[in-house]
Amino acid sequence: MEKITARQVQDLLHDYQLDHDGHVTIESLGGKSARARFEVAKKHLRPGDTVSGPTLMALADVAMYAALLGEIGLVPLAVTTNLNINFLRKPAQKDVYAEAKLLKVGKRLAVGEVTLYSDGETEPVAHVTCTYSIPPPKHRQDR
Amino acid sequence: MEKITARQVQDLLHDYQLDHDGHVTIESLGGKSARARFEVAKKHLRPGDTVSGPTLMALADVAMYAALLGEIGLVPLAVTTNLNINFLRKPAQKDVYAEAKLLKVGKRLAVGEVTLYSDGETEPVAHVTCTYSIPPPKHRQDR
Amino acid sequence: MEKITARQVQDLLHDYQLDHDGHVTIESLGGKSARARFEVAKKHLRPGDTVSGPTLMALADVAMYAALLGEIGLVPLAVTTNLNINFLRKPAQKDVYAEAKLLKVGKRLAVGEVTLYSDGETEPVAHVTCTYSIPPPKHRQDR
């Protein structure tokens, strides 16, 4: 398989409306990993000027999906089956970035973990594990 | 403690911008349970006209928060510490409702489960368990 | 498919050494549900005469597996892929029973929830959700 680029994944996310109206950027991709950034706007905040939980979950999901696409190719049919998030610290009113790492890519399931950080911080704001179901080859549609 | 009503919780959610721009309605409350509805609009959909994962997670979180407020009073400082979601079926392009039930309300932690349904369907589209950290009494602010 | 009985599942668990040396009994089966009991002995206790966490996790896993076998037939190759447990209350030094309910049985994945109780108690000691991967039909081995 040809190497997938961050640009290609970004384009697929955009086409499938998974880039949250352009707020999510895939910054890097490769080695079963991906790094994504969420450009936080007013609508993603909660009282206390913290980033909302659904925003963190959405970023984690997209970052892991990007890592998976980088590994198995541009298969838009993979679906999240499980997501477990631990909220660790109140995020600042800043962009959030996600470091996603695949722990397993099987024929039918992929499992990974994502650590989320407020921009410029070293202590994580949240940690996520998630599982994707990968469709059988015959159902896949290459772009 | 005086009985909390669905109306009071709805108002608190609105004040704290937790009602997703008016899309979430608390339909009923009581007996350690809550029922909430998400009025799905175009922006909550994904390709294939299905409701997005973050929308489901957000609804589950709010429904459980409502059930908790109904039990411990209008304590806006309770925070979600863990959320685990299993996506079970592709939701239809319909409103989604959530049945939240508290499994435990301790002094420091509350744990509950939420089952999510597409409007009019009997098989769930997702199942969630989540944990809330309850602030010590001295930090609470009654409204 | 012929109806599977609790007795048949019990026998399979015994053959596959999944009945924890005879400590787990499948009390009932059917309707995508199962009820299982763990006969707690000294070795399953922890200081404070409480039942150990691994014992609770093991019981939940077996109860859900039983519910699944009751639904898809005696397929010993189904494997647990995810288990999430919330510990709710300290179990008494008593037998523990599990009420398992399947939330979804797909072609490839089954998801369920299990509520665990100390014998004779009405408030749960733990709540579990778990996912099983179901092998493709050609890999199944009927007994």
Add this chain to the structure above:
Amino acid sequence: MEKITARQVQDLLHDYQLDHDGHVTIESLGGKSARARFEVAKKHLRPGDTVSGPTLMALADVAMYAALLGEIGLVPLAVTTNLNINFLRKPAQKDVYAEAKLLKVGKRLAVGEVTLYSDGETEPVAHVTCTYSIPPPKHRQDR
């Protein structure tokens, strides 16, 4: 606080019967991390000569508990409130070791992740996140 050693944690685990009859060894401790090993015996195996799920869960729990004790001191009252495990690969009939890392140590909750490996392997057999509730200082009993 004086630095806690792996030896001290090992002794506490033994006293509290948390070392699984001597099968769990804390190999190293420090820097919010711990490494633990489970000496697998016949009773921990399942058909196909694989290590049982409850054994993996038990090892993860003890490894994280060790990492926590290394950080907050020898506080035997900390209790697991949530454990989420993803089973990734079938473990070989070998000892299993666990790398535990704390993601957060708060006043009331600690959260960490554990990666489990079959001895000598580089791909993980399971990944765990878990949460501990830390008792208020007045309830702590130093040894």
